[in-house]
Amino acid sequence: MRVIVCADAYAEAYFSALKGLNHTFEIAGLMAENTDANRKFAERCQTQLYTDIDALPDKIDLGIIARAVPFSLGGCSTVAEQFIERGIHVYQEEPVQKDILIHLMKKAKKNSLCYRVGKPYLRLPAMQAFCSCMKKVLEDRAVYEIGIDADLGICYSIIYLLMNILPKARSLTSLNFKEVSSGRYVVFGEMGDIPFQFQTNALRHSPFPVLHRIIVNTDRGSLSLNGSQGPIFWEEAVKVPLENLSFRESRQYISSFVPSCQLIWQNQAHSIGKFVLQEWPSAIREELLQMELAMQMKRQDAVLAQKEILCAGNWEAILGNTYSEHFEGRREAVKHDLWNPAVLKYSINKKTDLTGEELISYCESLEFDFLSLCVEQRAQTLLVTMLHFLQEKGLFLSADTSYRAEEIIQKVGVASEHEHVLLRWIDVLSQKGFLTFINGKYSYTAKVTEEQVKRGWKEMAYLWDYRLSSPKSTEYLQNNVRSLSSLMDGSQKATLLLFPEGRLDFADSLYKETVILQYCNHMIARTVTDYIKKKEEDKREGKHNRLKVLEIGAGTGATTDTILSHLSQTPYIDRVEYLFSDVSSFFLQAAQKRYEVNLPVTYQIIDINSDLDGQGLEKDSMEVIVAVGVLNNARETNHAVAALLKILRKGGILLIAETVAEVLDILVSQAFMMEKPEDVRKGENKTFLSAEVWRKILNEQGKLIGEYPKDGHPLNLLGQKLFVVGKKEKICI
Template sequence: MTGRRLRTVVCGTTFGQFYLAALAALPQEFELVGLLAKGSDRSVACAERYGVPLHTDVDQLPDGIDLACVVLRSGVLGGSGTETALRLLRRGVHVVQEQPVHHEDLVACLREARRHGVHYRVGDLYPRLPAARRFTSAARALLARQPAEYLDAACAVQVAFPLLHLLGDAVGAVRPWQLTAAGPAEGPLALVTGRLGGVPLTLRVHHRVDPADPDNHLALLHRATIGTAAGSLTLTDTHGPVLWTPRLHIPERAKHDLDFAAPGTEHLAEPGSTVLGPAEPPGYRHILGELWPAAIGRDLLDLRAAITGEQAASRPDQYQLALSRLWQDVTTQLGYPALAANQQHQPVPVAELTAAAAGVPDDRPADPGALTLHGVLAGALPAAEAHVRHLTNHQVSTFVDRLDQAVLAAMQRALPTGGTSAELLAGVDPAHHWLVGRWLRALAAHGRAVPAGEPCELAPPATPERLWRRAAEAWTDRLGPAAFVDYLADNADRLPQLLGGEQSATLLLFPQGSSELADSIYRDPVTARYLNTLIAATVRTVAAAGPRPLRVLEVGAGTGATTEAVLAALGEQPVDYLFTDLSQFFLTEARKRFAHHPGLRYEVLDVDDPAGAPGSADVVIAAGVLNNARDAVASVRALTGWLAPGGWLLITEPVREHLEILTSQAFMMTAPEGARAEADALFLSRRQWLEVLDAAGLAEVLVLPGEDHPLAPLGQRLFAARRPAC
């Protein structure tokens, strides 16, 4: 049946109208051939609107129907939905029946479906709405890192089934559950406590129904919060927004010294709550007219895939049975809802509430001088965190470990198995002698070499091919493009030629003079995206608060990956952007790349002598360039001199020894000098960078990401600082 349109009927014209709209939006997959209803004026009008015959009994339906959408109240709610579904299943028609369905009715329908070789499914649009899917996706990412401590949820009794469905999807299971009603409620909210999926649950239910209009006057649809040790994830309403609220933790140093920039306080830069996705939910016209039919359409497409033998994201029958039983337990605990007849719609114009809220003063800064380091970075974090939403520390650590093992094996294979210094350096270009020394120290640190005197003894060389495959497997598309690991592996294969000077490392990064590979390496890996987004969002906030075109100096701008992110974030905001690098090649490429953007200037600038006009920049950016400065303190001090009082310095740097750089970009670097030589390291640590910045007169520094962040093992950080205002 693959590729054929499914001949479909809709049973019911109240909520069934949303199914009709969903089918109308999918004409290539479904052919609406009829409507089954009681024959009311509304039913007649619906049939005329969609140009299909109206039937009032299942026996009137023609042969050859593939799918029936039964959107009638089920037997447990006093309707004919279950009876209609069973009659259709006996005719060999696939059925989707709108929730809720009593457990016994569900068992009967599933049994009948199996007997006649067709599919039966309980439909539920709510978990397929965009905000609900964002909540579920974020919940799974959160719970992959730490267990849920509690669930706090609320709904109207009419939509309790989808709330339980949503919670089960988010937590991953509904069993085991245990429920107890808290007793008669004084107000409209009844309380049920217990466990769901083994997690402690508090459930508040609006338990009043207008018998003449039960589908209206719902005080709320769905709210749900999952609490963990790190914070709480909340679906504020069925249609959003979704909020992440980190748990407040004040470290001892901050508590006693009020030092909110001390090491270990990085998490305090995060906002008190972050909206995951759109901050403002859509209006009800859009919800009812587009989002609900689209969510039903997703459900119908999954069922179609199962019917036609394609891969389908269907839930097991046992899960549907468990949900039905759970819903019955909830309603049993609640008992019959209170009846509230003759309710009236009493809207309150949102403009009145907006005006009332607008009268409260905003404590956020309104001028550049009032911007704070922590406040601006806290505002920039949500955009950056979007890049790591699905990553865990374990995933990243696994890649780093596998990459290190592959690089160490490549080093071993490229060097003799042992010998004196002269023997180990035989055939090595003198410019790279320092690099071999770094290799030997790295191999010794990992137990691969014993450089105790002369001669040096190395472990037997390993075969790195399998190790590179394992590293590539751990480097998923969430971390970055495959070309990154391919580039590192290519360098590793050519280490003998690189050491001897026969192979140019520059040509491996810029094959045939093309910057495409380098652009990708410096732009697309997750750390680059995270840090560049942080910088770009910070610059955007600073620019928005300033009265004049923002003056930006970027030193060592290279391929322009950071430049691109900043310019995109600034949009139409005016900027005086000085793009600098030591290489004319990068300046030439940048002139072509950013020719359409006004406000850019280009100059040669040496990071070892970056002197400029004092106070001529509001922001100085140095992304991954200061690690090669001869004297980091002098370079940072000189760059600070460019800044106007209160100006912003944004530096990104590696903060650990990157073994993969020792076998690739290090061939284009000079031997460590200054602080790096004193530390006997190619790259300075986080602590050492803070010492450099302090020595340059920048005492208040914020470092991101934090040490417990998923990206922490990759060893790249943003150091954000401000020049004192006076």
């Protein structure tokens, strides 16, 4: 069967549904307005775009009319009638007004065609689960009232559902219609002798039926469906015992151990993306299979037709005027204002870091597509920010001007010690297509506006804050962006932006509250704990010698905290001698104040870029060495790794956590406080080594025995790796 899809918004759901039924249906084209977006969509779907019904090809069997049809094509009902006149069966997504419905049904019957009003909403898993629950409630309990708060676009389906479930539900009675505010309506009435209250916001219409809530109040409690994906709750009624002064002696006591609120059903595919891309097309697919059966019969089902007409009449009685005024007459796009509800959880516990199994569970729940979007959007925002900064400096303001690297450096006024950072900017902007490099000169491909930059940062905060990092991390980056001029010329020290007035809140947000570093720290702590446990249980090693653990570049103590927390939960904490080291006495002083006196921690200043022997670290002296985010600041990575392995005991482990991708936020912040590399990064003009290069170095100097996240894990998109390394001899782990 050849199908034409007529839609103005989100035709993708119908195309996705039809592709899943390609053994039955063949997409003949898209009927829509001649816009750039529609042309691109048709091209991507490899189908023809039609802007006029007269241009449609012959032999179209089915016309699918989505709820949103452009008025330039005549609107839903006009297109449906034109399809029928051309001998095309029609599937029209609800709602339809009663007189129009009757007219189209009669016309389809006269032409031996099938006209069907589609209600894919009723085929969603959450809705089907709620129907089952509601039927059981009606069997067992007395229903007092039904409350509905719904987006205008799905009211028709909800009315149809109530008509199917409620006893004696036919025409509505005792209607009282009230507009409580602009576009906000409340309707009181009865359906099947059960009172109902219907609230709808006529200005809130969305192409997808997401916004709604249904509550069924009974003598025992309330059943509620919260949105098109659920969940479904049962809330037990709290009754005050009247027959006895003592609650324990009352009849209510027997049920007092029942949870006051129970989760009855929850959708596993809980994201809006899964709803739009999977559940909604699946519901449409089921509808189209029913449509196929009706088309084969070439006639209307009389019982279903009467039920449809009754539903249309009830819908029109409740919302007909509302629909006509606020939907048929308006096609204004709904503004999508970004707001992250995760801030509500933070408002309660003031905590963004996760621990233990809670952390692992959260990391496993992160989807590849979501992380890809986060990383791509963050990179795009930072690239736009960089180019905007250069344009504010008078560079790349017109396409006919180009600059050599030396000219850009001079124009920006960058200090000599930061020239490599600016050169890295230019290189990245060129790689990503924001600049072109021809004959030794750079020119721009597109101008960046301040509005683009602001929108990018707002979207980045929405995606990252509370989900992958702390809002403080975003605030820290924004502070750096505002200070880029002074960072470039050296008048602003980058360390003072990371530690303003000696505070650690920004540093903690970066090292303690980003999901990927929490994950790495957890895996480090687990690996160290497992190693020490095995060593202690091996009698051949002797239990009386303390196990020495060295942390290089411990900084704010984010990794230290996690390791000591894990070890404190074992009987082996007293068998460990933990050396907390950093190049700065500032961190050592802060650590000495933070850690308890009875913890086995000592402190020492150690510089990874200086000879370790000369700093009192003897050969083969350490069982475990931890280095998180410190070797990227080593001038020569090979030498640093070799030096650490030299002081590692035979059978010991070296744990290295490093950034392994060109993370762009570093280029507007911490790059201004990092050592200029003298290894392979210098020749390749890179800030960080790739995972492949790290593997090569580690296997040359020692033996790579494990890494996290493992290949294929979505967290790899965040550009951090933990490497577990040993000497070339046998490793005890």
